[in-house]
Amino acid sequence: MNIHEKITKYRELKGLNKSQLAREINVSPAYITMIENGTKTPSNEFIIRLAFTLGVDPTELDSNFPVNKFENVLNTINSLKKKDNNNDIVDELIIKALKNYIEPNEYRSKLFNLYKNLAELNNDSIYYDFIDEKIVSVGLDNLKKILKNDDLELLILSTQILILIKNFINSENINDQLFYTNTLESILSYSRILNIPLDKNFYLNINITNKYDTKTKESNITPLPKKEKQIWEEEGKEYLMPKASHDKEGDFTEEDYKHDDDLMNDEDIWK
Incomplete structure (x- = not known):
């Protein structure tokens, strides 16, 4: 066959x-x-x-x-396998990962409820490949309206674990695989020791992809544009600042209006 x-x-x-x-x-x-x-x-x-x-x-x-080539991947997946065959709406892979630090009598119902809420909010079924995208599309502010803080942290934590595993499976680079494995183990170990999920901002700020560069870690944040100086902010040109339109108190005179008018009509300034 x-x-x-x-x-x-x-x-x-x-x-x-x-x-x-x-x-x-x-x-x-x-x-x-x-x-x-x-x-x-x-x-x-x-x-x-x-x-x-x-x-x-x-x-x-x-x-x-x-x-042998995929030994790390297979070992990680096998280590996350749960012993029963329960088929809930929650994807099994996430349950297996989370089972490492959530009490067995709690994790199933908690995850079921929070994913069910998210599914209803989107009027759609939730599949593990799209959970991280759903969080972005729904927006954290909207999620806060339907989820308790603990459930929200749990959702973000499970998503981060999911992203790690997805990239781990898709990567053929042994160094990337090692990075994903170590990061996953750090997340689970730290959570087990403290018995709490890590701060949600930690997961929101980590952007793990197959192109992750552990050496440079260059920021991909677009810097804010620099504020250009107004002409009257230059030394010696303070007289060019309009008076009436920049008086926050509204305490301006007819002379101030004339001053602004003269500025606007001065062709030498606006050449």
Whole structure:
């Protein structure tokens, strides 16, 4: 049985049609069809996503899968796997990550409720690939209206964990993978020790992508434009400042108006 047939087999065993599987891994149903009929060969990264969604090991789909090359990725995913098979609206990957620091009797209901609220606000279902985008599109101010502070921090924390894992899976660079692994472990360890999520500003300010440069860390913030000096702010030209229009108290005279008029009509100034 080739890889294309195996994908079909495990998809059907999972009880998913092509559209459902496509939605789970954020591709089009047509792409799944091309994979299954052999017109497209999935990349190693795509096999990892498929294997995770179908609940099998990548080697079950492809006996030649380069396990050693992706050892770090697979170990991280395996370490986040939960022991039961509960299928909630909350994506399993986030639950697995958060289970490291939230009490088991709390994390499921808390996450379910806050994602349900966010879904209702967007009138849409929440899928893990879009949660970080949803936060940006809805806006924190709006989220604060429907979520308690603890739930809001939990949402931001889970999103940061999610971004790390997504970039981790998509990266082929061993240094990037190590960076993502260490950052993820730091987040989870720190949260476990203090028994609280980190400050939400920490997560909002970290922008982790595959292009992250640990050496330069150059800012991508556009600087504010510098305020240009008005002509009357230059030394020796104070007399050019309009009087009536700049008097905040409204205490100006007819002479002040004439002064401004003369300035406006002085062709030498406006050449």
